[in-house]
Amino acid sequence: MAERWTKMVGFLGAxxxxxxxxASFMNLKNDPEKVDPIMTTTLAVYSAVFMRWAIAIYPPNYWLLGCHVANEVAQLTQLGRYGKWKVFDSKQESDKQ
Incomplete structure (x- = not known):
């Protein structure tokens, strides 16, 4: 019974x-200036930690691992978009003024 409960909770959490x-993939359509770099970095670190945790537990939770891999990709993509905007696009806008 306990193992069944643990698996169900693990599945529901994942x-x-x-x-x-x-949500992050849906936000790829938004302007990169709206990306919060602190929150995005926090979510990327969170996913990196929990990717490791998802395979360290017994039994490994591959559903959760997949979720955190997807989140890591999404957050790093968002950070890349923000960094590109901050370095290149925001400078071009300030040069125009």
Whole structure:
């Protein structure tokens, strides 16, 4: 019974966790100036830690691992977009003024 409960909670947690990368991928359409670099970095570190945790536990939670891999990709993409905007695009806008 306990193992069944643990698996169910692990699955539900991972399923709910998918909202983070889904939201991040949906935000790829928004302007990069709206990206919060502190929060995005925090989410990237969070996913890196929990990727390791998802495979360290027994039994490994591959569903959660997949979620955090997707979130890591999404957050690093967002950080890359923000960095590109900050370095290149914001300078061009200030040069025009």
């Amino acid at each position: 399923a709910a966790n998918w909202t983070i990368p889904i």
